[in-house]
Amino acid sequence: MSDPSVVEGDGVSTAPAPNSTTLKKFYHDMLLIRRFEEKAGQLYGMGLIGGFCHLYIGQEAVVVGMQNALLPGDQVITAYRDHGHMLATGMDPKGVMSELTGRAAGYSKGKGGSMHMFSAEKNFFGGHGIVGAQVPLGTGLAFANKYKENGAVTLAYMGEGAANQGQVYESFNMAELWHLPVLYIVENNRYAMGTSVERSSAQPDFYKRGQSFNVPGESVDGMDVEAVFEAGRKALEFVRGGNGPMILEMKTYRYRGHSMSDPAKYRTRDEVQSIRDRKDPIDQFGKKLVDRDLVTEADLKAVDKEIRLIVNEAAEFAIEAPEPDASELYTDVLA
Amino acid sequence: MSTQILMPALSPTMEEGKLAKWLVKEGDEVHSGDILAEIETDKATMEFEAVDEGRIGKLLVAEGTEGVKVNAPIAELITEGGEAQPVAAVSAPAPVAAPKQEVKATAPTPVATAALIEPSVPDGTEMVSTTVREALRDAMAEEMRRDPDVFLIGEEVAQYQGAYKVSQGLLDEFGAKRVIDTPITEHGFAGLGIGAGFAGLKPIVEFMTWNFAMQAIDQIINSAAKTRYMSGGQMHCPIVFRGPNGPASRVAAQHSQDYSSWYAHVPGLKVIAPYFAADAKGLLKAAIRDPNPVIFLENEIVYGKSFPVPKLDDFVLPIGKARVIRPGKDVTLVSYSMGVALVLEAAEELAKEGIDAELIDLRTLRPLDTDTVIESVKKTNRIVTVEQGWPVASIGSEIAAQVVEKAFDYLDAPPARVNGKDVPMPYAHNLEKLALPTVEDVVAAAKAVLYR
Ligand SMILES: Cc1ncc(C[n+]2csc(CCOP(=O)(O)OP(=O)(O)O)c2C)c(N)n1
Ligand SMILES: [Mg+2]
Numbered sequence: 001m002s003d004p005s006v007v008e009g010d011g012v013s014t015a016p017a018p019n020s021t022t023l024k025k026f027y028h029d030m031l032l033i034r035r036f037e038e039k040a041g042q043l044y045g046m047g048l049i050g051g052f053c054h055l056y057i058g059q060e061a062v063v064v065g066m067q068n069a070l071l072p073g074d075q076v077i078t079a080y081r082d083h084g085h086m087l088a089t090g091m092d093p094k095g096v097m098s099e100l101t102g103r104a105a106g107y108s109k110g111k112g113g114s115m116h117m118f119s120a121e122k123n124f125f126g127g128h129g130i131v132g133a134q135v136p137l138g139t140g141l142a143f144a145n146k147y148k149e150n151g152a153v154t155l156a157y158m159g160e161g162a163a164n165q166g167q168v169y170e171s172f173n174m175a176e177l178w179h180l181p182v183l184y185i186v187e188n189n190r191y192a193m194g195t196s197v198e199r200s201s202a203q204p205d206f207y208k209r210g211q212s213f214n215v216p217g218e219s220v221d222g223m224d225v226e227a228v229f230e231a232g233r234k235a236l237e238f239v240r241g242g243n244g245p246m247i248l249e250m251k252t253y254r255y256r257g258h259s260m261s262d263p264a265k266y267r268t269r270d271e272v273q274s275i276r277d278r279k280d281p282i283d284q285f286g287k288k289l290v291d292r293d294l295v296t297e298a299d300l301k302a303v304d305k306e307i308r309l310i311v312n313e314a315a316e317f318a319i320e321a322p323e324p325d326a327s328e329l330y331t332d333v334l335a
Numbered sequence: 336m337s338t339q340i341l342m343p344a345l346s347p348t349m350e351e352g353k354l355a356k357w358l359v360k361e362g363d364e365v366h367s368g369d370i371l372a373e374i375e376t377d378k379a380t381m382e383f384e385a386v387d388e389g390r391i392g393k394l395l396v397a398e399g400t401e402g403v404k405v406n407a408p409i410a411e412l413i414t415e416g417g418e419a420q421p422v423a424a425v426s427a428p429a430p431v432a433a434p435k436q437e438v439k440a441t442a443p444t445p446v447a448t449a450a451l452i453e454p455s456v457p458d459g460t461e462m463v464s465t466t467v468r469e470a471l472r473d474a475m476a477e478e479m480r481r482d483p484d485v486f487l488i489g490e491e492v493a494q495y496q497g498a499y500k501v502s503q504g505l506l507d508e509f510g511a512k513r514v515i516d517t518p519i520t521e522h523g524f525a526g527l528g529i530g531a532g533f534a535g536l537k538p539i540v541e542f543m544t545w546n547f548a549m550q551a552i553d554q555i556i557n558s559a560a561k562t563r564y565m566s567g568g569q570m571h572c573p574i575v576f577r578g579p580n581g582p583a584s585r586v587a588a589q590h591s592q593d594y595s596s597w598y599a600h601v602p603g604l605k606v607i608a609p610y611f612a613a614d615a616k617g618l619l620k621a622a623i624r625d626p627n628p629v630i631f632l633e634n635e636i637v638y639g640k641s642f643p644v645p646k647l648d649d650f651v652l653p654i655g656k657a658r659v660i661r662p663g664k665d666v667t668l669v670s671y672s673m674g675v676a677l678v679l680e681a682a683e684e685l686a687k688e689g690i691d692a693e694l695i696d697l698r699t700l701r702p703l704d705t706d707t708v709i710e711s712v713k714k715t716n717r718i719v720t721v722e723q724g725w726p727v728a729s730i731g732s733e734i735a736a737q738v739v740e741k742a743f744d745y746l747d748a749p750p751a752r753v754n755g756k757d758v759p760m761p762y763a764h765n766l767e768k769l770a771l772p773t774v775e776d777v778v779a780a781a782k783a784v785l786y787r
Binding site: 041113261 | 342343345346347381383384405490494516517519523547550585588756757759761765766769
């Protein structure tokens, strides 16, 4: 992609409604993230991935629904729980996994790791380790889109915990004041590390958090990829239409610990299991596809098999790939 | 077909653990996400989930077994035949599967006894082996018992018992009024703490790590450090800001930074950066009692290390005093925090070559105890500073300048500095190792100032 911010083309201003092919793609994309994350967890357990590693398992419907509602040229920025976002933008699982293992073939040449990964080609602006910092950055990307009049929209993701940082509200205010084309996505997975929403938030309805700045918001079932896609499509149309920013609160859930070293004593095993059983975004959507006769159980098994292959290949590649050359220590500090 | 389930590493620092409990038995069907076992790591008991589907074959390690090495096979999983073997990818030889901690694991075992003897500690005082983590907790608990105006506030300090378990037990003892979990809102709660300090309370503000205090640095410097001066002495803020500082393990540029020289630069602050558990305890107690804003820089890598701590009812150390932790005559090695681990080891290496190094642990970075350093240089005539932070405008730069100003005529060689490399911290295992100062760097610098 030459200019990463060209959108308009033939007057398309919104993603098309899903057809059976897109629906199957939703399933595929979600399962890819799930299997990739399981593998990343396993490699972490073997000491092949170090430091902090935050898995996205449970939240797959959010990024898959949103990404599929974007148009070419739109941008994405998020925090450290970013593997899913990257895979959804179409970044290569091998490159992502190699960054996790700290190899030269990784997206940041092994210098960034799990929390700090970027792809200029895919308009993915990171991968940020400081909670909340990505929100004004995303607002600035939107500022540039408006400045260049290129019609692109920025998706700025944050956790519900991050939504308590002051810079988030500074961003909301500026974005509304200047009608910036930014869509804020609050991934409300109910916990920020060991702190539940109830213990951290005076206003736990995050979609209402823009009210005092006149930023509209909507609450979305983040475990339902179709609902996410629909809400995303409408919100993007609104934002792209020059109406200023919007907030989508995605009600979702993380199954694993905050990072690999979180003993997760702040919630019960039953709580996690009951959500897995009732709300799992992949199982539920798979059932829907079967019920609607779009696929068979066997088709879904085949998708799984194909994805496991992709993920295993990515893992093997990331294990075998060489570490960055020692000279890389001093490169990329300044231009 | 059968594959092996391996003992997982469940924290950045884990090398072995206890297989506390099996939650499956031989013959059970498992799906990805099912919990297989409970495993005790260096910090906590964790659940270990299945990645692959299959049936549990043999359990190879009995529950209750301690010291199971990471990557040791713990069970067999019988998977559907013929499929691409999921675990195969990971049973390939792992170039960096070895301890992720390598650099830090070199921290010293041999501690010169001098390191542990504080002049103020009466002869015959019982010494109790204590982790730095416990020493910090004990210091806070003792001060909270002593003064009802002391309270602890920060992210995950209460119910979670601290992100690094430093505040373990404090919520139970002191209750939610005095041990307070905050939202993720550093600029806000740092300012709130400072305001409470203006009003006479004595807050201990924990930053989950000092990296996140950058969100709050305006309040720390503009509000905490300057108010006594700006108000002509009417108002002040007796507050402690504390948390882990400096490079941790493999957490890369935004989470691995040393703020020592940043804060040491600021008039109106005191800055403490201990290494040993006794110093952590005695100086944190002093910091809590101090009527000024104190920056207390801890280090995640040393939290779990044990050192002797004197068993005294009220062990308080003076702020602003360095300590000679090993006397020597040939060269002075000055350091603080994790750097102390390096100089301790370097001194052993140098001794093998007949070089007798004097080691100074600064402990406090502001006010800096230059007297102790100058005294030493007058004796050894050579000095090397050692720290993990960047070289430009570092603590080492300041010491070098002071030594040149105050002891120029005693120097037989220009002061040398050993620092972290002048780059953001890289993630890759090999690059991270290269970015951090090593024992070899210290030995080489010491020899260089000795022209050997
Ligand atoms: C400024 C800052 N403060 C604290 C942290 C440590 N930290 C990392 S993730 C996290 C919890 C964030 O929770 P949330 O925003 O809900 O995102 P989730 O992890 O649930 O995806 C915290 C406190 C940080 N990285 N940056
Ligand atoms: Mg959250």
